[in-house]
Amino acid sequence: MPKAINADKPRLWKSDVAASVDQFNQWFLRFAPETFRATRRITTEKVHAALLATRDLQDLTPAALRASPAALSTLRMCSAPPLAVDRLIGLSGASKSLVSSMEEGKLAVRMNSAALDDNLVKLCSILTRLLDRDIFPWLDASTLRPATAAERDRAATIVADRLCSAVANPIVRNAQERRQLELIGAWLDARGYRPQALPIGTALTDMPSGTYAFRLNVSVGRTRRVNIPIDAVIQPFRPAKTRLPVLIEAKSAGDFTNTNKRRKEEAMKVHQLRAELGSSVRFLLFLCGYFGSDYLGYEAAEGIDWIWEHRIDDLAKLGL
DSSP states (O other): OOOOSSTTOGGGHHHHHHHHHHHHHHHHHHHHHHHHHHHHHHHHHHHHHHHHHTTTTTTOSHHHHHHOGGGHHHHHTTBSSOOOHHHHHHHHOOOHHHHHHHHTTSOOTTSOHHHHHHHHHHHHHHHHHHBOTTTOGGGOGGGOOOOOHHHHHHHHHHHHHHHHHHTHHHHHHHHHHHHHHHHHHHHHHTTTOEEOOOOTTOOGGGSOTTEEEEEEEEEEOSSSOEEEEEEEEEEOSSOOTTOOOEEEEEEEESSHHHHHHHHHHHHHHHHHHHHHHOTTOEEEEEEEEOOOHHHHHHHHHTTOEEEEGGGGGGGGGGTO
16 A cells, blocks of 8 residues: 555644635635626526526416426526425426436437426426516516516526526536646646546556546446546556556535535545455545545545645655
8 A cells, every 4th residue: 555645644634724724715715706707697698598588487388498498497596485406396296307307408308298298387387386576577467568678687687696606616616626627737747747538448557657637437336337537547657566547536625514524425436446446546635625634534544645735746745
């Protein structure tokens, strides 16, 4: 087993946690607001499209949803209160697979036309009943009329804020993960490594020396094969005897609670990788943010080591 870099040094954890929290907070204050605003601009355009597709919600019909299934995620946020996916399914009795497909912008391909219409009627009935008429004043039953451009813009902004608030944490987390991978890539590029995709079906041990790949799926499992996504896979210039590359999971967190809730994910992943690739596989975390001693102790007990983003040069200790 390779010598640990940070997992066996609990005396350093407290200071590292403080430095990591400071680093995340500085990044958040500099970049997260603009990331959120940019996402809100794009989301506002999607809300506009949904309003136009349903004639400003006055044509909330199965035909409209057939033509614009992606509008469903917006329409959920047009209700009072805004509806989560599972709540909409529960209230409407509509097919879960259909709603999941529409959330991805498509219809359920295996559902026949009659069943599709039946489910769309159920969705339209609930959505129409729960529309938040305070933000859509043109829908008032006594004065039903076309929306003005100003009213539509105002309503689109409110609904876009609701959509973004519902996914605020993933928006920040995804932006941070992209930044972390860019940092790893820049560190490797500066040392002569080159990015090179690994063709599907190619064994990890066939990965060329001095190359790396991001977001690579590793197939594991004896009776049932599943793909495990790995954020960064790096084959050193001098590979290990097993020729297994270094596997890195980029992790960021804006609070301590969620990290403790999710800490078992990495343990499950490393157990699957070791069962497939052997106990010598090198799997590490690349951490930035709120990872406290409870989290670190749990991961260390599972035999998982990590690199702190604020000490990225520790990557060199992996033989890179």
